Amino acid sequence: MKINLKINNINRDIDVEPGEVLYDVLRRCGFTSIKKACGTSSCGVCTVLLDGMPVPSCSYLAVKADGHNITTIEGIKEEADRIGKFMVEEGAVQCGFCSPGFLLTVIAMEREIENPDSQGIKNYLAGNLCRCSGYEGQLRAVKKYMGVSE
Amino acid sequence: MEFNISQSVRREDVPDKIAGIAKYIGDYKFKDMLYARTLRSTEARAIIKNIVFPKLPDGYCIVDKGDVPGRNRVKIIDYDMPFFADGVVNYIGEPIALVVGKDKRVIESILSQIRVEYQRIEPILSVEDGLNAEKPIFGDNNCFSDYTISKGDMVSAKRRAKFVYEGEYETGYQEQFYLEPQGMIGVYEEGKVSIYGSIQCPYYVKNAVEECLGFEPYRVRIVQTTTGGGFGGKEDYPSLIGGQVACAALKTKKPVCLIFERNEDIEVTTKRHPSKIRLKSYIDENYRVLGMEGDIVLDAGAYSGLSSVVLQRAMFASAGVYNIENLVVRGRAVATNKVVSGAFRGFGAPQAFFAIEMHMEHIARELGIDPFEFKLSNILRQGDRSTTGGLYRDRILLPEMVNRVIKMSSLEEKKKAFKEKRKIGKLNGIGLSMFFHGGGFTGSGERDHIKGRVRLVKDDKGYVEILVSNVEMGQGAGTTLRKIAAKTLEVPLSKIIFNNPDTDRVPDSGPTVASRTTVIVGKLVQEASEKLKERWSEDRVEVEVQYKYPEGFYWDNDRFEGDAYTSYSWGVNAVEVEVDPTTCEVKINGVWAVFDIGSAIDERIVKGQIDGGIVQGLGYASIEVMEDRSGKIMQRKSTDYTIPTSMDVPEIKSELMCEPYGGGPFGAKALGELTLVGAAPAYALAIEDALGVKINKIPVRPEHLMEVVQNGK
Numbered sequence A: 001m002k003i004n005l006k007i008n009n010i011n012r013d014i015d016v017e018p019g020e021v022l023y024d025v026l027r028r029c030g031f032t033s034i035k036k037a038c039g040t041s042s043c044g045v046c047t048v049l050l051d052g053m054p055v056p057s058c059s060y061l062a063v064k065a066d067g068h069n070i071t072t073i074e075g076i077k078e079e080a081d082r083i084g085k086f087m088v089e090e091g092a093v094q095c096g097f098c099s100p101g102f103l104l105t106v107i108a109m110e111r112e113i114e115n116p117d118s119q120g121i122k123n124y125l126a127g128n129l130c131r132c133s134g135y136e137g138q139l140r141a142v143k144k145y146m147g148v149s150e
Numbered sequence B: 001m002e003f004n005i006s007q008s009v010r011r012e013d014v015p016d017k018i019a020g021i022a023k024y025i026g027d028y029k030f031k032d033m034l035y036a037r038t039l040r041s042t043e044a045r046a047i048i049k050n051i052v053f054p055k056l057p058d059g060y061c062i063v064d065k066g067d068v069p070g071r072n073r074v075k076i077i078d079y080d081m082p083f084f085a086d087g088v089v090n091y092i093g094e095p096i097a098l099v100v101g102k103d104k105r106v107i108e109s110i111l112s113q114i115r116v117e118y119q120r121i122e123p124i125l126s127v128e129d130g131l132n133a134e135k136p137i138f139g140d141n142n143c144f145s146d147y148t149i150s151k152g153d154m155v156s157a158k159r160r161a162k163f164v165y166e167g168e169y170e171t172g173y174q175e176q177f178y179l180e181p182q183g184m185i186g187v188y189e190e191g192k193v194s195i196y197g198s199i200q201c202p203y204y205v206k207n208a209v210e211e212c213l214g215f216e217p218y219r220v221r222i223v224q225t226t227t228g229g230g231f232g233g234k235e236d237y238p239s240l241i242g243g244q245v246a247c248a249a250l251k252t253k254k255p256v257c258l259i260f261e262r263n264e265d266i267e268v269t270t271k272r273h274p275s276k277i278r279l280k281s282y283i284d285e286n287y288r289v290l291g292m293e294g295d296i297v298l299d300a301g302a303y304s305g306l307s308s309v310v311l312q313r314a315m316f317a318s319a320g321v322y323n324i325e326n327l328v329v330r331g332r333a334v335a336t337n338k339v340v341s342g343a344f345r346g347f348g349a350p351q352a353f354f355a356i357e358m359h360m361e362h363i364a365r366e367l368g369i370d371p372f373e374f375k376l377s378n379i380l381r382q383g384d385r386s387t388t389g390g391l392y393r394d395r396i397l398l399p400e401m402v403n404r405v406i407k408m409s410s411l412e413e414k415k416k417a418f419k420e421k422r423k424i425g426k427l428n429g430i431g432l433s434m435f436f437h438g439g440g441f442t443g444s445g446e447r448d449h450i451k452g453r454v455r456l457v458k459d460d461k462g463y464v465e466i467l468v469s470n471v472e473m474g475q476g477a478g479t480t481l482r483k484i485a486a487k488t489l490e491v492p493l494s495k496i497i498f499n500n501p502d503t504d505r506v507p508d509s510g511p512t513v514a515s516r517t518t519v520i521v522g523k524l525v526q527e528a529s530e531k532l533k534e535r536w537s538e539d540r541v542e543v544e545v546q547y548k549y550p551e552g553f554y555w556d557n558d559r560f561e562g563d564a565y566t567s568y569s570w571g572v573n574a575v576e577v578e579v580d581p582t583t584c585e586v587k588i589n590g591v592w593a594v595f596d597i598g599s600a601i602d603e604r605i606v607k608g609q610i611d612g613g614i615v616q617g618l619g620y621a622s623i624e625v626m627e628d629r630s631g632k633i634m635q636r637k638s639t640d641y642t643i644p645t646s647m648d649v650p651e652i653k654s655e656l657m658c659e660p661y662g663g664g665p666f667g668a669k670a671l672g673e674l675t676l677v678g679a680a681p682a683y684a685l686a687i688e689d690a691l692g693v694k695i696n697k698i699p700v701r702p703e704h705l706m707e708v709v710q711n712g713k
């Protein structure tokens, strides 16, 4: 069946299978920044923004996204650069497999909560697993980026 | 170019990773590429009587033992593990065949229609059964390795001892859980096989694939793709699947891609060895540990893999950071019909250090003396001898490091305050661990097996490429090696190039394991840079250097005597916890750490290793529960096996102290594994402090704690 997705502000009509998940559809369309680490919506690595909200694309049916806006890293280069600078500076990236999903979640958080404190940041990012960094560098980067002290 | 080697620089690999354009194995597309999924054993131990395949649609095929043109055994240390089961299966999940074709869904459907007829054999499902096996899986005694190390005079130590203390310690499985699952692509072109993949050890895969195909070395090429974490999990396993995709590519003459799903990865790939360690110490009236007897049993799983060396590392660390002059330690790696245990950051050391650190604490408590004083009075000093009789040549900064951690964590004040709190039912505690890690291969491995070679190539524009087989897998190796070269050559960092290794281009500088990349390979990069510097004026220069075993060291591999390592890194960790009095759930309130890794090549990279390693170690000690029942891993889904999240860890405060190693680049020593080793005992000791109980087993689970607490100990 056909669905319409507005991916990074560009409308596309896409043929999908009824059971197909967003992850597979988006990768098929060339958005390979999206990675998959669990496939069971428990790691946050495959995060994309659906109308601005983070969703695990590995477990989100493509048909459900019909008519919605999807954002991937490819679509937010500027914001990614801005946050990315802090991630580089604070050593938030090691193997990098979690980085795109993490970054998108940070962007969603920034839009969603005003002036989060450091606990609020931790809570929001708790669904994004990282096996390399112990989260320290990531949290330092986000706090610096958002101007959160302590 | 003058710069301080420790000062952090920007990592070159990071911008592409953030932008999502770094290419991991799943991002590679080859023309006409086929996909593969694995048919696996559902039995722990059985003879395969027959396999019934459905009629295959056009363009689909089965690849199995009949398609291995060379030797159907994976070369790891020995040759016991087949690429595809050969008439028998020895663990649930053992690969029998690949189903290969264009459409993943068709492959799934074929897989579900294959019927394997088994004749069951009574499986060996525990190390206890394994040690008394009537029908051994391996050899006569069912042990892949059975070693003993000894030194001094145990008889006299026993005679002189006033106190004897014995304890048994147990550790569980741990899954590496690199976020990028295992994956490889095999390509066959003009008589040559190329394997692309997420790997730590290109030449391990190359050697395994050559033997699998029976190909000359020039017909096998391995290319590392950006690797989403390894932690040891991509040391040995890729040799197995590398051979499989090679056979599939050879058979179909098309590129074949095999990438694991997470659940599959958790269930069938190698993990940290579960261990049972018994330690018996003999102590004199001045509270000196005169002697120790140890018995280490590792659950190796169905095939030997890397178990012999994991076992050695555990045995050599059995006395921890203590100077125990008389010692006998036996170690056995026992075959069981379970998933193969393999390499995971620490490689036997986390098990051994958990045991000895708990053991020393328990001795002190049993004797009614202060644990710190007891430990510090038995601590290793420069000039002491290791468990294998090797000399500790350099200064050991442990006492200073302990003092520093005590200060940083306000340990003494907290201990006092927690005592008061306990009176009103608040269960806080703080624990401290001391540990080391030997850099590089154990014993004479670097000299006799690896013989690492490093090449540098300078072009006419003054760019220098580092050609090594060591991989960047997130740990920062690329940046670290580039810095070493730039600093030595006195050129800007931007002039030094590091690419993912391709065995057609790079010499064999050894695997990316054993915390060896900085201390061993980095040193070779430094030596090569010095040579290159002398010939800098030439247009195009190529220099190559090879590892030389340092003078004055000695190792006898038959007797396990001498210098088990040429350098040691050290660590002290403190962990503070709070235990919920009703649920016994544990919250970590603070972590402090001091490490001596010689000089840091890049402080930010070092900090990243420290943070990541400690959190993995804390997971190992607490929530990373993995058990097996009837040979089946119970936590085989990502929803069942949990690793720490950002909510589970407090800020980690760490510092470095430096006793430089003359044999390392700019005085650097090993780092990567050390960081994981001490977290588990510090965590367990903190819980002991909070609850006044004895902990002999990790992961520490709330339900076990409740039992212990209710039993009123």
Ligand code: FES
Pocket: A035, A036, A037, A038, A039, A040, A041, A042, A043, A044, A045, A046, A047, A056, A057, A058, A059
């Ligand atoms: S891959 Fe989708 S949440 Fe883990």
Ligand code: FES
Pocket: A092, A093, A094, A095, A096, A097, A098, A099, A129, A130, A131, A132, A133, B179, B228, B229, B474
């Ligand atoms: S950087 Fe490797 S998983 Fe986060």
